[in-house]
Structure formats: C-alpha cells, structure tokens
Amino acid sequence: MTRVPRRPVGKVLVANRGEIALRIVRTCREMGIRTVVAHSTVDRDSAAVRLADEAVQIGPGAPRRSYLYAPALVEAALRTGADAVHPGYGFLSEDPDFAEICARNGLVFVGPRPDVIARMGDKVLARRLMAGTGVPVLPGTVEPVRGASEALVEARRIGLPLIVKAAAGGGGRGMAVVRRWADLEQTVRAVRAAARSVFGDDRVYLEQFWEHARHVEVQLLADEHGAVVHLGNRDCSVQRRHQKLVEECPAPGLPDGMADALAEAAVRGARAVGYTGAGTFEFLVHRDRFAFIEANCRIQVEHPVTEMVTGIDVVREQLLVAGGLPLSVEQSAVEFRGVALECRINAEDPTRDFAPCPGTVTEFVPPGGPFVRLDTHVHTGSVVPPDYDSLLAKLVVWAPDRDAALARMERALAEFRIAGAGLRTTREVLREILADERFRAGTHSTSLLAEMAAGSATADGADDPEVA
Template structure:
C-alpha cells in the first residue's frame, strides 16, 4: 500500500458550524492535524469537539469573533498551522484577509487575493465576464451613484430591474424595483443597507428576470492552469434570494445548454486566472442564459456535487492550495444519478422566515441508504442568535430524480427536531417537494413567492 504525504501538517479552520466540522473531517482523513477557532458561545460546538486542537478567539461580541483577523492569525501561528481554511461566509471572500495570511507565511485556502478582489466586486465581475465573452443581463457595467445615472440606466434596462450591492453576496444587498415610483426610494435604501452591511455603498442595476432558473457550475482550478467543471446545480428554490433546495443535475436543462454553461464558466475562470474551488452562477431562461456572479469559495450546496461525482471538494481545495495538481481530469468527471439537498434552518416560515434561537430538546437526524446529513447541531445544543440560522443539510442520492425526491421526503419525515423557541423550515421543505411544479422540474426562482400568492388567494 502506497502512503501519500498530506499537503499540510496542520490546517486552521477559520469558521464555525457544519462547514468547520466538514473541513475537520476531511483533514482527519488526509492525515492533517486540524485546529478550530471558536467564539465564547461556540465553546461546546461539534467542530471544537472533533478538532485536534481548538482556540477561543475574540474580542467583543461573539458574532464578530470570526471576523477578527488578528486573533485568527495569532491562533494559526501559535498552533503551528501552515494553512487557513476559511469555509464559506465570514472571511472566506475577503482579499485583505487572504493577503494578511500570505504576509504571515500562511497559505490561504482559496482564490488569489487579487482575483478574489476582482470577482468580489460584482459590478467589476460583470464587466470582466462580459469582456471574456460571457452573456450578461442588461444593466450597468459600472456602479451608479447619482439620481441622473439611476434614471438613465433604468430607462435603458426597463422594469422590473434589480439593484445589487457591488460588494454583496449570499443573497444580501439586493432589491427588486417594479416601477419608476419605487426606483429612488429603493436605490436609497439599498445603498444605505450596502453601506451598513458591507461598508461599501456602491450599487449597480440589472434587468430582473421574473421567471428564470438559477443554475450554477462548480469548477476546480489548479496552479498549473487546469480548469475542470464538475457539472451544474439547480438552486432555484429560494427565499429572499437565499437558497433552500439544491439539486444536480438541473431538472429540465437540455444537455446542450448545460454544456454551454460549463464551457463559458471554464472560459471565464481561465480569463481571470482563477484557482481553487469556485462557482459561476447564471440565470437560465427557456433558450438563453446570463452570468450573475462568481463565488470564490466552497458553496453551502457542494455536497450534491460530491454525491454524484465522488469528488471530495475540500480535499481538492487543500491539494490546490499546496500547489498540487488536480487529482482528476475533465474526462474522468462522470456524474452518476441525482442528488438533492435541503437546508434545515432555525427559522419560522410563517413569520417571514424569522430566525429562531433556543435550546434543542430533540435532534435526531435521518439515516438509511444514500442519505447524508451535514450538521453541527445536537440535542441539548443552544441555537445562538448571533449567527446564520442553518442547522443541517440533508443530502440524498438516487439513480433518478423521482427516487431522489421520494428519498428526501422520507428523510425529512424521519428528521426529529424540536426545541424551546425553535421552529424550522423542515415542513416547508416537505411542501416544496410535493409541489407539482417542483415535481415537474418546471420551477423557477419565483416558486415560493408564487405559492404564497396562491395561498393568500
């Protein structure tokens, strides 16, 4: 038996929750020592328990701990880490943090800082991808800041349109405008929100597609210039522009169109010299598509791609960060079957998806064949109000979509979750799976909105 040396001796995980635990598990399998940083409220977390070492960080309120680079860098240097894996969210797409890691002799597991900075600016990313030949939605290729510019752009684009924060991401910093009367009030509120959330008030305008699918392409790219597509994911079931259900392959997407999406995504990645794991996101109509943005990190929904390809994306991230070549070629990527993921959030759908904090008195995830549950929660754990509301991701695989949906319905019904003050999206997800439009694979990003309107009628 041949033993392969791990790419790093020690990796620090600069995140929390299920993604921190996910990275720790791959590190363990690769023979890499893992260090997890944690805030005060996460002292008993599953990631802390699973890691080889853990370091409490601060200062100040818990929700800012994971956004404080000095404490993270100090923890990495003190524990002998050679690399920092940022997971998703927090500092995962912060080019300044990536640069700080480099200056301190640490490898940042992600895209190069200069590339991340370009793609993190959503307006600049649109222009770069347009220059690379990718189709983009009608809109502004530069941020707009004056009423005259806003009105001129709106006349050119038409309604409905969407105003987006240039520094936005994760479904935040977006507002739909359906008429000229809404234009300036929405522009002002979106600008203010962008300034508050992202410390960057720049916004740009795009045409808003009412009935479109949200489809993304998962890429891996190494330092040798090799870029591989691992196929597409459909992420059209959303609330407030944030995803609830993801699946691969995308239902109803013609193979030729799926191939086009992969080809242009690979071309876009090569145009900017992308490295690491990344996702190119598109809106897809009946016969056309348009680029939206690039996520320069691991995605929440990455498990569905892993289920159909057998590729451990975190393992590939670590290999790429160490300067190693991809372990697969494009010809070796042969997706098989169908995978669906449902996000279980601690939210109350009946109250506008308001987050719910409280103690979990029962938490028993489902099991059975071809069911994977990525979670950091457990019975007795207190859901804190400080962070994202994600409790668990249920992922299933089956030979075809009908069987995958049936398996997911069984898994959700089997999932026992209850707690003081805690409500979840589990039952809503079951209703989505039963929706005839979803069953037919004809759903778009307006599925939940349409369902609410019909219920109100």
C-alpha cells in the same frame, strides 16, 4: 501581493464554525492533515472543537470580535504552528484583505489569490470581465450608478422590471427589485444605505430582472498548473430572501446543450481571471438563454450534492491546490451518476417570513438509510445562538433518478425529528416544496415560494422589492 511558498498542507486552522468547520476537520483527518479549530466562547463545546486536534478560543460570541476578527485568527494560526487557514464559507471566506494578511504572515489561504477574490467580489468589475471573455451577462450598467438622475437614465435604457444590486454584495444580500418607475429613486437609496452598512461600500448597479428565471450554478476546481475542471451544475432556484433552501444536482429540465454551454462559460471565465481552488459561477436561466450573475470564491453550502453525484471530495481538492499540488482528477475522468438533492434545515419560522428562531434543541433524531447524508453540528442539548447563521443541518440524498431522489428526500424529511424550546425550523415548508407540482415537474423558478404563498402559478407579486 504577497506570495507564500507552496508546500503540501500539514496543519490547518479552521476559521469557521458549525457544520462546515466539522466538514473540513473530517476531510483533513482522512488526509492526515492536523487541524486547529478557532472558536468563540459560544462554540467552546461544539462538535468541531471536540473532533479537532487542537482548539483555540478567539473571542466572545459576537462575530466581529471572533470569527470576523482577523488578528485573533492569524495569531491563533501562528501560535499553533498551522501553515494554512481554511475560511469555510461566510465570515472572511471572500475577504481579499484577510487572504492578503494570511499571506503576509506566511500562511496559505485556502482559496483563490487575494487579487482574484477582489476582482470577482466587485460585482460590477466581474460583469465587465465576464462580458469581455464572451460570457453572457444580464443587460445592465457597466459602471456603478452615481445618483438618482443617472439611475433613471440607465433604467430607461434597461427597462422594467430591473434589480438594484450592491457592487460589493453577495450571498443574496444587498439587492432589490424595481417594478414601478416611482419606486426607482427610493430603492436605489435604500440599497445604497444597506450596502454601506453591511459591506462598507455604497456603490450600486442595475441589471435587467428576468421574471420566473432559474438560478443555476457550475462548480469549478482549478489548480496552479493550468487545470480547470467543472463538476457539472446545480439548480438553486428555491430561495427565500434571495437565499437558498433547496439545491439539486444536476439541474432538471435544461434545454438541450445548455448544460455544456454553462460549463464552457464558467471554465472560460475562470481561466480569464486566473482562478484557483474551488469556486462557483452562478447564472440565471430563462427559457433558452442564460446570463452570468456572480462568482463565489469559496466552497458553497450546497457542495454536497455535487460530491454525491461525482464522488469527488471538494474540500480535499481545495487542500491539494492550497499546497501547490495538482487536482487529483482530470475533466475526462469526471463522471456524473444519478441525482442528488439537498434541503437546508434552518432555525427559522416560515410563518414570520423565515425569521431566525434561536433556542435549545431538546429532540434530535436524524434520518438514516442508504444514500442519505446529514451534514450537521447539532445534537440533543445544542444551543442555537442568535449570533450566527440559522443553518442547523443539510439533509442530502442521492438516487439513480430524480423520482427516486424525491421519494428518498420525502422519506428522510418525514423521519427527521428536530424540536426545542423556542425553536421553529424549515422542515415542514421543505416538505411542502417537495410536494409542489411545479417543483416535482422541474419547472419551478426563483418565484416558487411567492407563488406557493399566493396560491397561484403566476403570482404577480413574486419577488417584491426588498433589501437584504
């Protein structure tokens, strides 16, 4: 593994687009770090390009010829004199090969070491590593299943329902729930085929599926000087197609002592793998028990709710660590104040199973008021292309308590106006979620949207098998 000598970061190539690229540029400017935004032809007029110190066009709209094309990104960094590459999230942010390529070219990759990314990116290996440190994991296989007969043997041991997952999966992609023995073989084949197509790796494994569980994650920061700091937890249970729509910090209604237990497990796991930078350890919570499901070796879309509650700029800490500096905060100094909520405004049609809806924004009126944050790259006239993720904006609010935060988010969503030719968004379904009695009570689970659609609090059909 190639090592790059560490020195404070002076110039960063932002290897991403949209609101996260803009977010990184803004923090860099506050820190006195110069920025270069790498962009496709589609994004040549983006807000991040306009605010960056420099911009380099790296290819056409197709991601594999631009944002996923490592040679163009590295060449842009070297040509502009950047000493670091910030990958944001998505694209190449969790690609150990890209991190290693950066290192071989003398560029600091803003994230964990390539070997750590590789270990935690392999979900089967990550399960074994966490179990070996005493972190609870879901009952399941410790090795990939090699065929239908082996899958059946293991499934009999685990029991139904169970979930088939791609070993190289992540971000809610490459998984499917099995509820009937008759569906097991077909589901394993389908997930394996999808994993081969999406991730280039067809290994799959099995885990017990916890009905009506919650998705709770812990935000971590770690430096090269041995410090590992947690910034509390977030509830990310409101999901469609295993991908998040609403996030909340802190998670409401956890059993006594569980918040501390989750934080301790995440810190222990991070220390065990030599984690550095910002990262998230994700868990399922069911009643009084929890289990590790995966770690994300990057900044998360939902990091703003943690920032609002702690007052800590997660991107700033990433850049400090990337430059070999210690974290600016110790665990004893982290304070948690109030409650923050984030709603993702996506260009999707909820009436068509949240299908993407590219189009042109003809009306964009952002909400305002105290303790309201809008992370977005969109404005009136923006073209929402079909090439990329459908995220338009992240609406974040803070308040001293959960009831006040809910009221503030309801007001902000009602005030937010976004419309356009061919454009549908998730704004209205988000308002319905906030009005749902289960969400308001903090008793909701990852089945919430299915339960809302079925008009039932038990919804036997929740989380039907699917391959994402």
